Amino acid sequence: MGTRELPPISDTEANLLINLIKKETGVHLDKSKTYLIQSRLASLIESTGIKSFYNLYTYAASGKHPSIVKQIVSSITTHETFFFRESAVYDSLMITIISDIVSTGSNSLRIWSAACSTGQEAYSIAMVCKEKFDQNTNIEIVGTDICHRSIDFARKGVYSSFEINRGMSPQRARRFFRPCEGGMRVCEELQNMVSFKTGNILNSALHGGIYDLVLCRNVAMYFSREDRTILYENIASRLKSGGKLVLGITESLDGLSDKFNKTNLRCCVYYVKKER
Ligand SMILES: C[S@@+](CC[C@H](N)C(=O)[O-])C[C@H]1O[C@@H](n2cnc3c(N)ncnc32)[C@H](O)[C@@H]1O
Structure with missing residues (x-):
């Protein structure tokens, strides 16, 4: 036939x-x-x-x-992502931002990887946290995406050797991944820090909780200007006063939200939610 x-x-x-x-x-x-x-x-x-x-x-x-x-x-939807994408974000920005938060004496930290696709961003943050921050800080990372298939994949945490080698050093692969059928599985210590949920980031009732840091990268570019305004309004409502927002390197909040101050850090930019 x-x-x-x-x-x-x-x-x-x-x-x-x-x-x-x-x-x-x-x-x-x-x-x-x-x-x-x-x-x-x-x-x-x-x-x-x-x-x-x-x-x-x-x-x-x-x-x-x-x-x-x-x-x-x-x-x-376009699910393109990889470990340590835009490496400057992880090499300097994440470390500075998280150190600042930890130095305020807070012993717990909540991070949202918004539109996380298949989970590489959330696990990359978890690896940086494990490498740089002491065991006494309780760090929780939540990844969300509208695509159920991507979230199922992220939860399994099994990546092919192509995905592992794309952006990640062999040292990190050895430390944080274990060989398994189909590739390499994220180790338990990272899986314990990270959870995943499906949801639409344009929906203000997406999920509960307030965050210290939000990464929302390489997704707003697909939205209309009006929806980007809604998106950043939602994110502001999910951040503590003084909480931080990191966008993709080609993205900007300019003219879209007055809830944040822009901060430059070497070659990167991030946004700090204004105190009320
Ligand atoms: C290009 S990927 C970016 C992944 C990751 N943030 C990065 O920078 O590597 C864009 C992701 O946004 C998700 N997405 C698109 N519209 C969305 C929405 N309204 N709510 C939540 N996720 C959405 C897609 O499913 C896709 O996985």
């Missing part, structure tokens, strides 16, 4: 799916991304037996098939 030929996505179908994706994730795709929608959703259509892009949209929009919505979100 041959595979069924899927007709190319029409403008109407692309528009409907663009609006659905924007509503579900905040990710703003314009018409120039039609090819991306077609290529990323074609295999989902094949695997589910749904007959067309229009039917995929109506299934998802009906509210009766949440698993289809989840699969669309997983297929469309």
Whole structure:
């Protein structure tokens, strides 16, 4: 039996799916991304037996098939990440920020890796904390992402040798990972520091808790200006006064939030939530 030929996505179908994706994730795709929608959703259509892009949209929009919505979100969002991405963030920025917080006498620290994808950012922070900070500081790292598949992967903590070698030194790999079927598994001492949850960072009711430090990197670039304003408002509401926010190196809060002061540290920038 041959595979069924899927007709190319029409403008109407692309528009409907663009609006659905924007509503579900905040990710703003314009018409120039039609090819991306077609290529990323074609295999989902094949695997589910749904007959067309229009039917995929109506299934998802009906509210009766949440698993289809989840699969669309997983297929469309970009999950590119790697250990110690933008290494200056880990070499100097994280150490300075965390040392500042610890020097205030606080013996507990909560860190949020917002839009953490498959967990490399959260585990990289955990490695820096283990290397630089003493055992008496209780450090909790929470990773969240809208994509269920990425969060399941992060929780398992098993990475291929390609993923391990991309950004991480052999010394760190030896210290923090153990060989296992399928690659290398994060050691227990890191897994005990890190937990993962699914959720939409544009949703103010995402999850409870107040943080000392938030990393929200390489995701706001996919949002409209209006949604970026909502995002930074949500993050401000989750940070202590004086809490710190780190963005991706190409991202900025300029003109989007008045809740933070900008601080330069050598080649990096971070933001400090204003005291009330
Ligand atoms: C390019 S990755 C960035 C990962 C990591 N922060 C880094 O810099 O390496 C972007 C991630 O944002 C997630 N994402 C997109 N929209 C989201 C939303 N509204 N809420 C939470 N996560 C979202 C995607 O699922 C994806 O895993």
